[in-house]
Amino acid sequence: MTDRRIAITGGYGFLGWHTACRLRAVHQNDALRLGREDFADRGRLAAALGDADVVIHVAGINRGEDSIVEQGNIALATDLADALMQIGRPIDVVYANSIQADLDNSYGRGKKEAGERLGATVSALGGKFADLLLPNLFGEHGRPDYNSFVATFANEIAAGRQPVITRDREIELLHVQDAAAELMAAAGLETRRTVPGEAIHISRVRELFEHFRGLYIAKGEIPDISLPLHRNLFNTFRAAAFPHQWPIETDVHADNRGNLFETIRTHGGPGMAFISTTLPGQRRGDHYHLHKVERFFVVKGEAELELRKLLHDDVFRFRLSGDNPSFVDMPTLWVHNIRNVGDSELITMFWADQLLDPSNPDQYPELVAQEVCP
Structure with missing residues (x-):
């Protein structure tokens, strides 16, 4: 083809x-x-x-x-x-x-x-x-x-x-x-x-959509999407909720030792999390997924997220700050990136619902800011 x-x-x-x-x-x-x-x-x-x-x-x-x-x-x-x-x-x-x-x-x-x-x-x-x-x-x-x-x-x-x-x-x-x-x-x-x-x-x-709403829209929690049909229904539901749901700020528990906050809670299935640091002016991402559920959680610093629906022109932008820890989940079939727009190091936690398979990573490179095909 x-x-x-x-x-x-x-x-x-x-x-x-x-x-x-x-x-x-x-x-x-x-x-x-x-x-x-x-x-x-x-x-x-x-x-x-x-x-x-x-x-x-x-x-x-x-x-x-x-x-x-x-x-x-x-x-x-x-x-x-x-x-x-x-x-x-x-x-x-x-x-x-x-x-x-x-x-x-x-x-x-x-x-x-x-x-x-x-x-x-x-x-x-x-x-x-x-x-x-x-x-x-x-x-x-x-x-x-x-x-x-x-x-x-x-x-x-x-x-x-x-x-x-x-x-x-x-x-x-x-x-x-x-x-x-x-x-x-x-x-x-x-x-x-x-x-x-x-x-x-x-x-x-x-029933599944109502369950998704109770967990995901109300709390930002990921339901059990270990079955492909449930994952596909969940991605369908996420598309219907985008972009109005985002970003979500999390509860911060502070004491004399510092701050503690929850970044993600899942209810079944595999998943993996990782942390990145990004220098001022630099960006990560510029790719899209067909099925993967992915979360960007800004822990420290100032960030701007850009998202563009594949084969479309309009770009959505979200500002996230570590001063108010918050996150946005990347919808499937949307090209996305994250850029450090602050003066100090950006610390971001990423989570995906599937373990990385180098032979089939479900990650396709494309710039958010580019001309798309007519």
């Missing part, structure tokens, strides 16, 4: 953004991201795809009137198929389909027919067509009331509200980064298969 030219339709949406982020992190490949305006004109779409080796077709309509959902998904696939015909050469396509494609509802019928039309065109041109049926996706920065109930629950509970469950049932969930990995791995394959998720009751998701 490193040397192939990848285009992602729906590249600014939930799954499209996550896929572009993963391509950059794992393969150092900046995909061509296509949005709604690119589908407004078929000639423009064909021109945009002219140099592509692989198209990951993520663009779709999830919500709306039945006819709009059904015909809208078919129209997007038809526009893409027509653009591929204009190009007139083999291009491999990976289609982000849905497990609902085998169900008789408007969304399922639209996704199914979209796949059939697109697959026929790709095959006629000599390309490879991978049709992946994905379960319900969730993850960081999903859109409430649109992408999934998980995004809605995370947003509501992080804000202190109580979402209502109208019909509790078990549902199959797949983290969006796992879905992105599957889409990337399918490039160049001729296949149609269902990607499995993990079953969980809707009420259990709400």
Whole structure:
């Protein structure tokens, strides 16, 4: 995937953004991201795809009137198929389909027919067509009331509200980064298969988010995230709470010997902590993580934290001081650094929820202050 030219339709949406982020992190490949305006004109779409080796077709309509959902998904696939015909050469396509494609509802019928039309065109041109049926996706920065109930629950509970469950049932969930990995791995394959998720009751998701709020937002404590599903739900919840939660100041216990304060409390799973000193004007970081939970706790000195959502421009800044010991946790898929803005040595404690694996550190270098891809 490193040397192939990848285009992602729906590249600014939930799954499209996550896929572009993963391509950059794992393969150092900046995909061509296509949005709604690119589908407004078929000639423009064909021109945009002219140099592509692989198209990951993520663009779709999830919500709306039945006819709009059904015909809208078919129209997007038809526009893409027509653009591929204009190009007139083999291009491999990976289609982000849905497990609902085998169900008789408007969304399922639209996704199914979209796949059939697109697959026929790709095959006629000599390309490879991978049709992946994905379960319900969730993850960081999903859109409430649109992408999934998980995004809605995370947003509501992080804000202190109580979402209502109208019909509790078990549902199959797949983290969006796992879905992105599957889409990337399918490039160049001729296949149609269902990607499995993990079953969980809707009420259990709400229960976990309420548990996270009680520990994390109220106290800054890390819940037990030793299970991958729980870690992914926790990162989803953290994204919904960012940036309003930060920074958190801790209680300081002082006597004639000095000060004592708690930097982190965890409720299960592995983890590691380390201390750094940073000279005035110097900075550390300038990287991002896909899954890691990481805390920056300023113990002494003056610091500025900078964070930028991957493939975005806006930078958030926090000032932390050892005079009021405080911390900020780094959200996943946000580039971050810490800089000493004081006149004396900066002492920072770092904590991560996983032991460092040099062969797979989940740490991808990138400057916070840089131009991002359009």
